[in-house]
Amino acid sequence: MRKWLFCLVPFFSSAGAQVDSAFFKKVFDEALLNGHAYARLGELCKTIGPRLSGSLEAEKAVQWGKTMLGTYGFDSVYLQPVMVPKWERGAQEGLWFSSKTFSRSIRSKKPVDYNCEAFESRPLKPSGKYQIPGVALGGSVGTNGMLKAGLVSIHKDIELDSLGKLGLLKGKVVLLNRPFPEQYLNTFKAYGACVGQRVNGASKAAMYGAVAVLVRSMSNRCDLHPHTGVMIYDEKQPKIPAMAVATAVANLLDRLATEDSGLQVHLQLNCKMYPDVMSANVIAQHKGNAFPERIIAFGGHFDSWDQGEGAHDDGAGCMHAFEALRLLKQIGYKPRHTLRCVWWMNEENGLRGATEYAKIAGANKEIHVAALESDRGGFTPRGFGVDSVFLANLENYRNLLNSYGIGDIEKGGGGADIGPLKKYFPGAVFVGFIPDSQRYFDVHHAETDVFENVNKRELHLGAAAVAVMIAILDQQLD
Ligand SMILES: [Zn+2]
Known part of the structure; x- marks a missing residue:
């Protein structure tokens, strides 16, 4: 079922020309034939595992993420330090x-x-x-x-x-x-x-x-x-x-x-609470051609609970964002805005990474024109939750989105990690990635949230969906 909550004929900027049916095909072909998200998620889950904020594993994951992203030739890869809470389960309860x-x-x-x-x-x-x-x-x-x-x-x-x-x-x-x-x-x-x-x-x-x-x-x-x-x-x-x-x-x-x-x-x-410890958000970005000082941020949270491997929650969302950046680079897309993949730390028990990210962006006047979050698992993509101000801009892409099975558009975009940005950039467009929801709570925060329960094709389709939505935002916004 497609849900289109808008029927206005929008202004269609000539800048939209890069994102057409040939573009969609290139993105999805690259994701399905040569996707990297699944393999990288496997490394994260199997060599590091769960990444509870403040844990040694979370620290290892941050270093792994920086090194891994550094091998892809993005314009910049860096860590943004943030203090996070440290709670430990202790000996098995x-x-x-x-x-x-x-x-x-x-x-x-x-x-x-x-x-x-x-x-x-x-x-x-x-x-x-x-x-x-x-x-x-x-x-x-x-x-x-x-x-x-x-x-x-x-x-x-x-x-x-x-x-x-x-x-x-x-x-x-x-x-x-x-x-x-x-x-x-x-x-x-x-x-x-x-x-x-x-x-x-x-x-x-x-x-x-x-x-x-x-x-x-x-x-x-x-x-x-x-x-x-x-x-x-x-x-x-x-x-x-x-x-x-x-x-x-x-x-x-x-x-x-x-x-x-x-x-x-x-x-x-x-279990026991300890003093806060230093951790970091992990960031990779591609500079824009037309508006390098204006940013489209997209990502998921890099921390997880200590049960399972944080594969769907939210390793999948982090890999969607990384893979979207890679896909756009790989097919030769020239972004107008700076595209920034962010893996926020500490969504699960503090939201410190997202709060710090927004605070720094606001203080440094890093103008965010849009932010997209993926934190609903690596299941088959269905569509997006989108701020109502942007709905009309999607009308031009309605048939294309539908033909790739990602045309369920709901009013109201957002997510926990992009939420703090609203305070500093109230005019930005906020988007939530929406995959099928039926199996998410089978594994959410449980020992069953492991890599084996992520489907490669579903994960790669999700990354392609995020990539095309980022490109649409890039084309439609100034
Ligand atoms: Zn989550």
């Missing part, structure tokens, strides 16, 4: 449940997903202590030894308040268990509906005397992989430990909590 009255009869009567069947049908002894998958949320405090308490499962924010006011959360571990609304076609909308319980849930539960929270993983999929992600404490409340639990585990604990009064959960988290 653990989560268990135990119950004296537990029996197999509490198993789900509903059909369970295939992924969960092995877990659901596992033989369970009546008085055992069972380890279940869980990982600390980013930013959580540790438990300072083993923490053991009864569990209360919450499905809506309103229950948290009603049970809390009755004093029923005091001394308990609270399971924040609101699932993704499956009826939403766009999984990012489902994420938006639930992510608040991960980010702010610990402090809300602490306000009612809870001693820890378990948070249902932000995923559509029923499986045994916990998904981490940032959580933020309200300084006015006690800081209690926060842990993500796999969706299948959340389902099981939910039933246990209602049917088994003897249920206890045991958790041990060893």
